[in-house]
Amino acid sequence: MSKTKNNDFPLANYTDELAERLRTLVSAALHEGDVNAIHQARVTTRRLRAAMDLLRPVIPPKARKPVTKTLKRLRKQLGPLRDADVMLSHLDDLKRYPKHAAAINWMEKHLQIHREEALKKALSDTPPAKTLAKLGSWWGVREQIASAREQVDLLLAHSLHRQLDDFTAAADPLLNQSDKTAPAANPHAIRIAGKLLRYTVEMAEVEGHELPKNVLRSFKKMQEALGTWHDFVVFTETAMELSVEQILPATDAAMQQRVLDLCALAIRRAQSYLAKFVDLWKSRGEEISDAIRAAFPDPREIIEPKTDRDLPGSTELPAPAISDAARPAAF
Numbered sequence: 001m002s003k004t005k006n007n008d009f010p011l012a013n014y015t016d017e018l019a020e021r022l023r024t025l026v027s028a029a030l031h032e033g034d035v036n037a038i039h040q041a042r043v044t045t046r047r048l049r050a051a052m053d054l055l056r057p058v059i060p061p062k063a064r065k066p067v068t069k070t071l072k073r074l075r076k077q078l079g080p081l082r083d084a085d086v087m088l089s090h091l092d093d094l095k096r097y098p099k100h101a102a103a104i105n106w107m108e109k110h111l112q113i114h115r116e117e118a119l120k121k122a123l124s125d126t127p128p129a130k131t132l133a134k135l136g137s138w139w140g141v142r143e144q145i146a147s148a149r150e151q152v153d154l155l156l157a158h159s160l161h162r163q164l165d166d167f168t169a170a171a172d173p174l175l176n177q178s179d180k181t182a183p184a185a186n187p188h189a190i191r192i193a194g195k196l197l198r199y200t201v202e203m204a205e206v207e208g209h210e211l212p213k214n215v216l217r218s219f220k221k222m223q224e225a226l227g228t229w230h231d232f233v234v235f236t237e238t239a240m241e242l243s244v245e246q247i248l249p250a251t252d253a254a255m256q257q258r259v260l261d262l263c264a265l266a267i268r269r270a271q272s273y274l275a276k277f278v279d280l281w282k283s284r285g286e287e288i289s290d291a292i293r294a295a296f297p298d299p300r301e302i303i304e305p306k307t308d309r310d311l312p313g314s315t316e317l318p319a320p321a322i323s324d325a326a327r328p329a330a331f
Contacts, residue, residue: 050199080118103258157296232270
């Protein structure tokens with residue numbers, strides 16, 4: 001894929017680099033099953049999707065849909081592989097607990113089998129050559145992005161404020177868990193909202209709107225805590241699914257108990273990382289929110305001059321310049 005460097009539009013160059021990186025990662029991920037390539041390919045698809053969500057108002061559906069469909073399919077096919085790699089990594093860490101050795105060895109064996117099957121399926125369902133050919137449709141999207149230079153700061157401002165609102169609304173219930181009347185917290189929704197916000201902050205930085213380094217470090221720590229929480233939740237779910245698949249309660253009750261004990265450890269680990277996120281949000285959440293809001297004035301708060309048609313005393317805000325289509329979808 002050829003590309004033309006646009007020194008006046010860093011975000012266009014950034015998305016070009018992401019698309020090119022993805023093309024180099026596809027073969028290593030699908031043909032070789034390379035652990036790092038699988039991880040980086042999935043992250044790259046998410047960043048590209050976030051960029052297209054941000055720029056949705058200036059990218060016609062006809063140009064956007066073939067690329068988003070290809071990114072979604074690739075991400076879906078690589079998902080089971082990435083999950084297996086993460087769980088195998090955590091199993092290595094858990095080997096420091098000798099009493100769980102038998103359950104860890106049992107899970108390791110079955111996860112390796114599942115990974116091999118997932119790799120064969122991904123290679124069959126998403127052949128690298130076909131995927132690379134479909135990624136060629138990026139050039140049409142790129143041409144549309146190039147025309148969005150003048151709108152990008154406004155799009156970033158709308159997106160950052162909306163995503164920060166979503167993240168705060170999702171995270172705040174965790175601070176009031178003792179209040180039985182408070183809405184139930186959804187850590188998964190917090191994690192997704194945090195990813196979306198992080199990718200948009202990255203795009204804002206590319207465009208020269210940097211946040212204080214300590215704010216970025218704190219936000220990264222919060223995301224890592226939520227990510228590890230999710231790892232151990234998936235670990236527990238997978239262990240239970242493997243137990244059912246192998247009919248373990250009926251065929252080896254003693255091993256089933258060992259797996260359940262390992263699950264209990266994983267759940268405790270998950271809860272500890274969720275508590276770490278809560279502590280970080282309590283201590284740094286306001287600072288992070290203030291820094292993001294300070295980087296961009298909220299365009300929703302701008303009041304246009306009144307006209308003769310305005311009613312006296314009206315305080316109604318004008319409709320946002322960007323439609324709801326600009327709001328990134330969760331993924």
